[in-house]
Amino acid sequence: MAQLLxxxxxxxxxxxxxxxxxxxxxxxxxxxxxxxxVNHAVLDPRDQRTLLAAVRAGHLGPTVYRSEDAGxxxxxxxxxxxxxxxxxxxxxxxxxxxFWLTPGHTSQxxxxxxxxxxxxxxxxxxxxxxxxxxxGFNENPERIKxxxxxxxxxxxxxxxxxxxxxxxxxxxxxxxISVGGVFESRDAGASWxxxxxxxxxxxxPDPDAPxxxxxxxxxxxxxxxxxxxxxNHCGIYRLDRGANRWQRIGANMPKDIGDIxxxxxxxxxxxxxxxxxxxxxxxxxxxxxxxxxxAVYGSRDAGASWxxxxxxxxADQAWFTVKRQAMTHDALDPLGLYFGTTCGEIWAxxxxxxxxxxxxxxxxxxxxxxxxxxx
Amino acid sequence: xxVVLPTPxxxxxxxxxxxxxxxxxxxxxxxxxxxxxxxxRFRVIDEQDAIRPHIKIFVNRAQADGIARPLAPSDExxxxxxxxxx
Numbered sequence: 326m327a328q329l330l331x332x333x334x335x336x337x338x339x340x341x342x343x344x345x346x347x348x349x350x351x352x353x354x355x356x357x358x359x360x361x362x363v364n365h366a367v368l369d370p371r372d373q374r375t376l377l378a379a380v381r382a383g384h385l386g387p388t389v390y391r392s393e394d395a396g397x398x399x400x401x402x403x404x405x406x407x408x409x410x411x412x413x414x415x416x417x418x419x420x421x422x423x424f425w426l427t428p429g430h431t432s433q434x435x436x437x438x439x440x441x442x443x444x445x446x447x448x449x450x451x452x453x454x455x456x457x458x459x460x461g462f463n464e465n466p467e468r469i470k471x472x473x474x475x476x477x478x479x480x481x482x483x484x485x486x487x488x489x490x491x492x493x494x495x496x497x498x499x500x501x502i503s504v505g506g507v508f509e510s511r512d513a514g515a516s517w518x519x520x521x522x523x524x525x526x527x528x529x530p531d532p533d534a535p536x537x538x539x540x541x542x543x544x545x546x547x548x549x550x551x552x553x554x555x556x557n558h559c560g561i562y563r564l565d566r567g568a569n570r571w572q573r574i575g576a577n578m579p580k581d582i583g584d585i586x587x588x589x590x591x592x593x594x595x596x597x598x599x600x601x602x603x604x605x606x607x608x609x610x611x612x613x614x615x616x617x618x619x620a621v622y623g624s625r626d627a628g629a630s631w632x633x634x635x636x637x638x639x640a641d642q643a644w645f646t647v648k649r650q651a652m653t654h655d656a657l658d659p660l661g662l663y664f665g666t667t668c669g670e671i672w673a674x675x676x677x678x679x680x681x682x683x684x685x686x687x688x689x690x691x692x693x694x695x696x697x698x699x700x
Numbered sequence: 701x702x703v704v705l706p707t708p709x710x711x712x713x714x715x716x717x718x719x720x721x722x723x724x725x726x727x728x729x730x731x732x733x734x735x736x737x738x739x740x741r742f743r744v745i746d747e748q749d750a751i752r753p754h755i756k757i758f759v760n761r762a763q764a765d766g767i768a769r770p771l772a773p774s775d776e777x778x779x780x781x782x783x784x785x786x
Contacts, residue, residue, distance in 0.1 A: 382708050382743075383708075383754065384706070384708050384752070384754040384755060384781035384782070385708055385709070385744065385752065385754075385755075385781075386742055386743045386744070386745075386746060386752050388739070388742065388743065401738075401739045403738070403739070405742060407742070407746075407747035408747050408748075409747075410747055410748060410749070411748055417747070417748035418747075418748075419746040419747055419748055419750070420746075420747070
């Protein structure tokens with residue numbers, strides 16, 4: 326039976342929860358990289374073996390580690406993501422941290438992408454051993470403008486936080502940039518175009534600005550072509566390509582909950598089913614469950630209607646945040662959902678959100694949760 | 701020459717705090733260190749050749765402000781992971 330791994334990136338290291346396909350009992354392995362920030366850890370679904378982790382110690386520069394034995398041993402990338410060395414007199418940039426890692430298209434088995442803060446895009450064609458900048462983005466003369474000038478950094482820095490490869494077209498890439506917007510490339514990253522029509526940006530003077538919106542979490546459906554969702558600073562959106570204008574499906578959320586949040590998860594077999602974790606985006610943006618009562622909200626009809634899913638979650642006085650990379654799913658049936666909190670808890674539901682249980686508490690502040698299956 | 705390293709870099713040197721490396725400048729010394737302990741340079745020097753914000757490098761107890769600093773064979777180099785945060 327395949328083993329299920331839950332990869333938990335935290336502010337102080339990487340933890341790996343393990344179970345068999347029954348999901349009845351869970352082991353824990355770690356911490357790996359104790360004391361270091363692990364923004365993201367991803368196991369390559371193409372070979373079910375290569376595991377990459379984005380690691381940064383408080384004092385040291387950012388890097389990427391690789392494992393080919395589910396974390397038993399690690400080797401550092403020989404050339405981690407880094408911006409081009411600036412010419413004399415030119416302003417150079419430095420990678421603060423690697424935020425996002427994603428394996429490439431199935432037709433490119435050694436390809437990975439890395440996204441960074443400040444917003445930068447990097448590619449590896451040797452399974453994460455060496456990385457180089459994607460010039461079409463990093464050297465694009467529009468990039469700094471797209472990213473709001475880089476000085477308007479959110480708490481952890483302006484970030485290129487998501488990249489998805491169109492599963493039906495290796496050259497078609499989607500990216501999400503905090504306070505920048507969604508962009509797409511149809512030529513493997515050589516050129517990019519904003520994709521933000523219909524997305525609100527109540528912090529910009531121009532309601533129809535071509536970019537500058539603030540996507541928090543971007544998801545592309547893995548099995549049904551051209552279905553894209555995203556959780557934004559200003560709402561929840563769906564885009565069915567062909568069309569280029571996002572629809573605010575979060576407008577159908579209960580008015581006392583609203584549609585602000587960070588993570589969003591898609592059902593890998595049903596393009597109309599998704600889950601979000603609403604948070605308080607009022608006043609100073611507490612980024613906490615509304616009223617201290619955490620709940621996942623799920624939709625089975627592409628966001629036309631939503632259902633509160635809080636069975637087993639704390640009834641009140643629960644004040645944590647679920648970060649944008651910290652909610653995901655497995656591939657089993659019924660689908661398992663998982664989220665991690667800034668209080669160091671890992672919650673899971675094995676009935677698609679109806680009931681939740683806490684798999685693990687007392688971990689460090691959770692930055693990311695990914696699920697992998699290993700043979 | 702003798703190079704003293706901070707604990708965050710220990711995994712690169714099999715936990716040796718004092719190592720030997722050569723170079724006529726800090727840049728050359730760091731390149732030699734990286735040959736001996738692959739990956740160590742990028743953790744303390746960024747891609748623009750600047751010393752990272754929370755790292756300080758001292759040569760004979762005087763802080764170096766960049767990696768162009770000349771070195772003599774008798775110098776001692778101390779790399780410090782500066783105290784920051786809590």
